Amino acid sequence: MxxxxxxxxxxxxxxxxxxxxxxxxxxxxxxxxxxxGSDGGSRDGTTSGKDAAKLLPSYVAASVVxxxxxxxxxxxxxxxxxxxxxxxxxxxxxxxxxxxxxxxxxxxxxxxxxxxxxxxxxxxxxxxxxxxxxxxxxxxxxxxxxxxxxxxxxxxxxxxxxxxxxxxxxxxxxxxxxxxxxxxxxxxxxxxxxxxxxxxxxxxxxxxxxxxxxxxxxxxxxSGIVPLYRQDVFEKEGYEVPRSCDEFMAMAKDATNARAKRWACLDMKWTAFNAFGVLSGNEKSLGWNQVDGKLVYRAETDEYLEALEWTRKLFAAGVVHPDAKLGKSNAADPGPKFAAGEFLVYNQDISQWWSRTAEQATQNPGFRIWGMDFFGHDGGAPTLWAQNxxxxxxxxxxxxxxxxxxxxxxxxxxxxxxxxxxxxxxxxxxxxxxxxxxxxxxxxxxxxxxxxxxxxxxxxxxxxxxxxxxxxxxxxxxxxxxxxxxxxxxxKPTFYGMQIVEPARYTNLSNDFEQLEDDIVRGRKKIGDMQQAVSDWRNKGGDKLRDWYRKLLDENGPAAG
CATH class of the missing domain: 3.40.190.10 (Periplasmic binding protein-like II)
Known part of the structure; x- marks a missing residue:
């Protein structure tokens, strides 16, 4: 710790x-x-419902503290x-x-x-x-x-x-x-x-x-990922914490001044996924959900494409720090440039809320970092999806x-x-x-x-x-x-909380999506490239994988209430 x-x-x-x-x-x-079932020697599937209930320990809340x-x-x-x-x-x-x-x-x-x-x-x-x-x-x-x-x-x-x-x-x-x-x-x-x-x-x-x-x-x-922002700078400059995608874009344009080495944010793709209600990409099984009786994968949804398009617009507007444009936002420690005020908002693990506060407490006493609430893209309440x-x-x-x-x-x-x-x-x-x-x-x-x-x-x-x-x-x-x-x-999506192993033949099926996402938001690829990739995914096994999840669901029922 x-x-x-x-x-x-x-x-x-x-x-x-x-x-x-x-x-x-x-x-x-x-x-x-x-x-x-079996595939390549591994046992596929999950255990839920009544079968799982027999195995689970009784819950007794802690009373010591x-x-x-x-x-x-x-x-x-x-x-x-x-x-x-x-x-x-x-x-x-x-x-x-x-x-x-x-x-x-x-x-x-x-x-x-x-x-x-x-x-x-x-x-x-x-x-x-x-x-x-x-x-x-x-x-x-x-x-x-x-x-x-x-x-x-x-x-x-x-x-x-x-x-x-x-x-x-x-x-x-x-x-x-x-x-x-x-x-x-x-x-x-x-x-x-x-x-x-x-x-x-x-x-x-x-x-x-x-x-x-x-x-x-x-x-x-x-979500363990929080849009962290410089609360002290927001208050000093009079920026409102955005409650929609349009408000975020307006704030971002107002806050960005490249000559003064200040940009609004790093890559906001993860926040975009939450703003548009995109199913989780954190684990493969969480990317599926039953909608009107049909199993849908996250990359097939309009919301997924809309989130990528909005993130692309942020890059195109020049409000994203150049480090993120080069793809450095996840590789380099953003702390020093965040503390220096080079950008005001970034996505990161919730633990950095404390760690950034602690590291700046003595050397930069006016520094205040806070967590921004996720907003719905249109200003309404967001639809967020549970992690395991x-x-x-x-x-x-x-x-x-x-x-x-x-x-x-x-x-x-x-x-x-x-x-x-x-x-x-x-x-x-x-x-x-x-x-x-x-x-x-x-x-x-x-x-x-x-x-x-x-x-x-x-x-x-x-x-x-x-x-x-x-x-x-x-x-x-x-x-x-x-x-x-x-x-x-x-x-909670349909397969929340379940331990699931997909058949080995599907292991690498969706591996290329994340790189393509990053290429699209940075303007190196187009939304049409993702639509084609999804079509290829279906033909290469995505639809068969859907059938496999359907059978799993029919046999076990959903874990989430």
Whole structure:
């Protein structure tokens, strides 16, 4: 986690301070569960409805700590108060670990700490399990994952991010990992109260091959991408926060002065998709929705083309920063130029709302970043589409003994402890004095903390989505309330929350759309090129893939209510 931050609404925000932030949000990867059929050896499909209900753990809300802002409309819970270490609650009164040894393979971004570091020692003592980390480079994790899962030497626990579930990995998950249902389904989960407090939607995403296999990382289902803007400049210049596409264009033209090195925005394609109500491109299954009895894919819709055309007009009007024109908006850190006022609005992960605030607090005290509400293209309420409520999972080796499985669940029960508990502080901040200090109720990581307390234990399981910034409580409040307003106009598409694997023959079918989108909005290609690409997509398998999803829907029913 980033210093001073306790923001865990998604893996995406966890990764936002790492080199792979863009990888986490870049686009659709096929995910899975299964209920029948086969293609190239993998089991295709999903598990939902009554079949899933039998597998899901009972939900028991956490009562140890009461958030300052409760979850609403799918938002994270929020904490705005200062942190009092003397008042931290205990959510795991007795060690559930039995002293066994558990090996965990997990992606890691940065330089892994020494194996015998104080953080690992303290956590293992707290849990009662000897966890041994096999950290792997997160940027090449898919390669290592494939090799390990194809071998006979699989660690006790393997962490798999959703964006790595490609190729043969989905079928390997079903074949290599243990059914956790006997330990967690129904009331069995109550032995692990912090796991019982994980939202049901996240557990639904943990069903693979008709069994409860994964320990999930819950996230808010509302958009993790926010149109972030310079609130201080808007107020100083008298700009109104736009409530329609026309208002955004008018503001953008007014704010842009190329001679003064100021442009309105970066590439606003993601905001355009939300303004026009385009189905999500975050995962392949979320790009489908049933409309008047027919399954429609996002790229087939008028709204999709309209969003691209509006974004193209922004580029054509010269209001987009030249870096984005060159395609640099996702590759380079936009922070310095945003702070310098070279552009006023950009799309990015919600975690940057806090991180930009924190980095500018001392050097640029007048700087204020805020989240712009999504607007409907015509000025009405937008139609937004839900993201999936979990995107990273930990799995237990199928060959693991019952004692090892229980030790893994003991680890997860500690790492899933809610904010405001001793277990949360230990998991996310380490040892007081060694890894962090607290001044005026604000925990700050030490240099050693930034070395040792990185993405390790948090990868096993986490609590319900949480936002807490004791250093900037107004930001925490703003983030949660933004999610609540966004959630109020967010709908769940037909295949929301399902783990789905598409047949292998369709894996690369839609791979070229994203590059074509970027070419169109930058004027290198035309809308007609996309219409042709969609026609080709249908002929090359899109219509057959639609039939496959229809069969899946007819057999299982929709997951969303």
């Amino acid at each position: 980033t210093p001073n931050a306790a923001s865990g609404p998604s893996r995406r925000s966890f990764l936002a301070s790492t080199a792979v932030a863009t990888a986490a949000v870049a686009g659709g990867v096929p995910l899975l569960s299964a209920c029948g 009461t958030p300052d802002i409760p979850s609403k409309n799918g938002s994270a819970v929020g904490f705005t108060g200062k942190l009092d270490l003397a008042d931290l609650k205990t959510s795991v009164p007795e060690k559930l670990g039995k002293g066994g040894r558990v090996t965990v393979m997990s992606p890691f971004w940065g330089s892994p700490p020494k194996e015998d570091n104080a953080y690992y020692k303290a956590m293992n003592d707290l849990i009662g399990v000897d966890v041994v980390w096999q950290n792997q480079d997160g940027n090449t994790y898919d390669q290592k994952l494939g090799a390990v899962l194809a071998s006979s030497e699989v660690p006790d626990v393997v962490v798999v991010p959703g964006w790595n579930m490609t190729g043969k990995i989905p079928s390997a998950i079903i074949g290599k990992f243990a059914d956790l249902g006997p330990y967690l389904s129904g009331d069995a989960v109550k032995e692990y109260p912090n796991l019982a407090a994980i939202p049901t939607d996240a557990w639904q995403r943990s069903i693979f091959g008709g069994k409860l296999l994964g320990l999930p990382m819950p996230s808010s289902y509302v 409520p979990a995107s990273i999972f930990a799995f237990v080796n199928k060959k693991a003994s019952k004692s090892v499985i229980r030790d893994v669940l003991a680890v997860a029960n500690v790492t899933a402890a809610p904010y405001g508990t001793k277990e949360y502080m230990a998991t996310n901040y380490g040892v007081e004095g060694t890894h962090y200090t607290v001044k005026d109720g604000v925990p700050t990581k030490t240099d050693q903390g930034n070395i040792d307390v990185m993405n390790a234990y948090v990868m096993v399981a986490s609590p319900a989505a949480t936002i807490a910034h004791p250093d900037f409580p107004e930001v925490a409040k703003g983030q949660v309330e933004w999610q609540q307003r966004t959630g109020a106009v967010t709908r």
